[in-house]
Amino acid sequence: MPSSPPPAPPDPLRATAVALLNLSGLGLGYLLLRRRVPAAACVAATVVLLLVALPADADGVPAAALVPYAVLLLPAAVHGWFAGLRTRLVWPGQRPVALVLGVVLLAVPVGGALWYDSARKEAVERVLLDRLDRADRQVGAAGRQDFATAESGYRDALAVYRDLAVHHAGSRAAAQVPDRLKTYYSTVAEAYSHRDYCSAVAPLAYLRTVPDAMPKDQLGTLAHWPDDRLATSLYECGADGLATGDTGWVTRFGDLLSTFPDSGQAAKVVPAVDAAEKKAAKAVSGSDPCTAVERLHTLNTQITRLSNGTDAAADGLTAVAGRAGRSGDAGEYECGVKQYRDGDFEQAQQTMRQFVTDNPHHRNAGRARKIAIGAEVAQTLPAAGKKLPTTGSGGGISVTVKNDSPDDITVLYTGPVTGSFTLKACGSCKAYSFADSLISGWEPCSDSGKHYPQRTISLPPGTTYFVHKPKHDSTATPGSDTAGLRYGYVYTECAYTTRTPGSAY
Structure with missing residues (x-):
């Protein structure tokens, strides 16, 4: 008897069925040909691939696993075709059934690939949502710090929002970015909501730069949300500094006039400066005229600097500055009298001499000269100053x-x-x-x-x-x-x- 059955007549239909069954990744074509070793190799390769690929993550199947698997599977299909060309199948007896079975089993790798792609996309969504959540937490943590310390954190979170909106536009995370930006703006500008206007200036100015980084369709009305708030903060902070003598008010009003020259807040600058000058001029007749005079001279310098730094309201500011200078010069007389009566004769002498220089035709110029002489005598003979x-x-x-x-x-x-x-x-x-x-x-x-x-x-x-x-x-x-x-x-x-x-x- 021969050691093995004689080869069957060539049958391309059977060979195709074997190749399709091997493409399923389960080595079924080899099993129907009684070739268990290559069938086991196909199954082992599929198992290794599944161990590497599952569970699905955002990075997908590593190329180092997918390429060797494809290199093994495709030759198995080709080899199975040639092997099935002259070898009878163990089962099923009818070749068309085997061919249909091969086609049906191709649904296993195809369906698995589709399922895996869906799982990978979901993993990507989870990663993007996690990035969004981390950015949200970073904004919350920055909101508990002063802006100078928190600014880098705000910028990092904004970079995440931008990346999600621009590079992952169809994701669920990107769909949530517009709402997150509303929270972002309100958190950065929290000082404004507390009426801490000076502290609100820097963060609101920063928010005006956000449209340079974010697409306009993501911002909507937020693009101009900081403008009125910044104008208000600049005015209120400047007005507070003007009232307390903080020199920073010049910068605040200057920024307001140059950035929002047509705003309602800018229109209030000249009246505020005018009121400060009038208050200081009135104080010349009070208990501390020297402080009032110093204040007027300072206002003259500051208002002049403000008017030179902007075209908006320059004429009105120049007029107030001139009046402050004149009021300060005239007030030197009251200051000198106060210094004389307080026994500060050296300072009284200097003040009265300066008054005469600044106001040579003032109605008090004659007596100021006399007081300057008396103050000089009193420096040698204090009794003369009584x-x-x-x-x-x-x-x-x-x-x-x-x-x-x-x-x-x-x-x-x-x-x-x-x-x-x-x-x-x-x-x-x-x-x-x-x-x-x-x-x-x-x-x-x-x-x-x-x-x-x-x-x-x-x-x-x-x-x-x-x-x-x-x-x-x-x-x-x-x-x-x-x-x-x-x-x-x-x-x-x-x-x-x-x-x-x-x-x-």
């Missing part, structure tokens, strides 16, 4: 002041009347030594051979305080005298110079 100098002049008592000094001298006096004048240097005079003043009978201005520069003034009775100082030597110590003047006497003041380790006049 009364505020008046604009009075003249009197019935003659006082002659002579200069026995080689320097030009300025004579200052205050009391019932206040004034000053200059005497030229005595050309034939010299500075006396300290030893000269110790000689018995020594008396300056007593040399009949010298012609002393002199001047006679008329003063009323009472105590008058004199100070003599060299005109061109600010380091010298002034000389002083307190004279009680009475009618019936003629008085003489003598100015002279002594040279000691500390020069005195």
Whole structure:
């Protein structure tokens, strides 16, 4: 007997049935040909593929597993076709049945592939939803921090929203992005909802940049949502700084006028600045005029800077700035009076001199000059500052002041009347030594051979305080005298110079 049955006649229909059965991945074609080893290899390859592919994830089947499987399965189909061409099948007896069975079993890998693709898409959806959830949590965590710290977190979350909207537009996660953006905007702008306007400026300004990163169809009305809120925050923060003296108000109002020049909030800038100037000008007549004057001068500088930085409302701001400067200059008189009465004579002198310089034709300019003189005298003779100098002049008592000094001298006096004048240097005079003043009978201005520069003034009775100082030597110590003047006497003041380790006049 032969060792095996003789080969069957060639049958392409049977060969095709075997190839289709092998394409199912279960090696059924080999089983019908009694070839168990290659059938087992096909089953093993399918099992390995299932172990690698399941459960389905967003990355799909790794190419390192799918390619070898295809390399094995396709040759198995080709080999099965040639093997089935001359080999009878174990079952079924009829070839058409085997062919139909092969076609039907192809539904296994095809259906499995379709199911796997659906499972993979669902896995992708879960991954995208998880990314969305993490971005939401990041926004929530950033909302519990100040904006400077949280800004990077907001930007990272926005990048996730953008990626979902742009690169995964058909996903369930992308469909939720518009609603998430509403929460995003309200969280970033939370300071505004609490009326913390200064803190709201930076986050609202940031929100105005979001349309540069997100598609407009995702934002809708949110694209312009921050505008009115930012304009309000800039105005309210600026107005608060203007009231408290914080210099940041200039920047806030400047940003408002340049960014939203036609807004209702911008229209309130000039009235707010005008009210601040009027309040400061009114305070000049109050208990602290010096602070009010300083405030007015500061306002003049700040408002001028604001008007130069924007075209909007520039004319109105310029007018307010000019009025603040004029009010500040005029208020220097009240400030100087306050300083004089408080005993701050050096500062009072400087203030009154500045007032006269700024307002030479002001109705108080004359008395301001007198107060400046009195303040200078009081720095040497504090008792001279007990009364505020008046604009009075003249009197019935003659006082002659002579200069026995080689320097030009300025004579200052205050009391019932206040004034000053200059005497030229005595050309034939010299500075006396300290030893000269110790000689018995020594008396300056007593040399009949010298012609002393002199001047006679008329003063009323009472105590008058004199100070003599060299005109061109600010380091010298002034000389002083307190004279009680009475009618019936003629008085003489003598100015002279002594040279000691500390020069005195």
